[in-house]
Amino acid sequence: MKKLIPVVIAVGLILFAPVLSLADVFNGDFSNGLDGWTTVGDVTVNPSGQAVLRTSGLYSGYPDTTLFQTTNLPVGSFQVEFDYLIGNDGTDDKGGSYIDPSTTGDISDNLMVYLEKDSGNPREIARIYSSGLYSGGSLTHISISVDNLPADYNWIFFNLKDQDDGFFTKVTLDDIQITQNTPGPAPVPEPGTMLLLGSGLAGLAGWGRKKIGK
Numbered sequence: 591m592k593k594l595i596p597v598v599i600a601v602g603l604i605l606f607a608p609v610l611s612l613a614d615v616f617n618g619d620f621s622n623g624l625d626g627w628t629t630v631g632d633v634t635v636n637p638s639g640q641a642v643l644r645t646s647g648l649y650s651g652y653p654d655t656t657l658f659q660t661t662n663l664p665v666g667s668f669q670v671e672f673d674y675l676i677g678n679d680g681t682d683d684k685g686g687s688y689i690d691p692s693t694t695g696d697i698s699d700n701l702m703v704y705l706e707k708d709s710g711n712p713r714e715i716a717r718i719y720s721s722g723l724y725s726g727g728s729l730t731h732i733s734i735s736v737d738n739l740p741a742d743y744n745w746i747f748f749n750l751k752d753q754d755d756g757f758f759t760k761v762t763l764d765d766i767q768i769t770q771n772t773p774g775p776a777p778v779p780e781p782g783t784m785l786l787l788g789s790g791l792a793g794l795a796g797w798g799r800k801k802i803g804k
């Protein structure tokens with residue numbers, strides 16, 4: 591019986607282990623600077639190992655400050671998680687009265703997080719507005735549920751949009767990760783499988799007792 595214990599444990603682990611896996615967000619904690627990320631505009635990594643995005647002023651040539659990478663986004667449902675801090679960081683007197691028409695209703699600088707296919711079809715999953723001064727305090731953790739994402743989404747974007755609100759805005763980001771929570775086929779064993787496993791274990795136990803009895 592002793593020899594069988596590891597086998598039984600292994601079968602149990604395979605069948606009952608919580609199925610969690612991380613998608614390939616490369617260097618999501620910025621421990622290797624901006625490796626793996628592509629940036630547009632004013633993006634740096636601070637001494638604490640956090641990405642820092644700052645608006646560059648309207649009409650600066652890049653009204654959106656962007657951090658993005660290609661990844662293998664899971665098909666189906668998963669969580670996108672990261673830590674952030676956002677706030678106004680000085681007065682922007684460069685702007686006229688420009689509000690990006692693609693974001694009607696946004697009058698404040700904001701961080702838009704979205705997933706995209708090569709062919710486009712952006713799917714916005716979060717929009718976080720700047721309000722108040724950048725405090726330099728601790729970051730806030732956010733976990734966003736993404737449901738029923740079709741195949742072929744392979745870009746994740748963090749896009750700091752500079753609206754003409756009279757302010758520069760700064761965003762700090764860290765620990766960006768994707769947690770897949772419903773991968774592939776149902777992780778819960780079918781009742782039939784449970785029955786088979788149950789009878790199998792019972793059989794093994796019986797077999798073990800017989801051997802010990804001999």
Ligand SMILES: [Ca+2]
Binds near residue numbers: 620640765
């Ligand atoms: Ca970090």
Ligand SMILES: [Ca+2]
Binds near residue numbers: 645752754756757
């Ligand atoms: Ca602004």
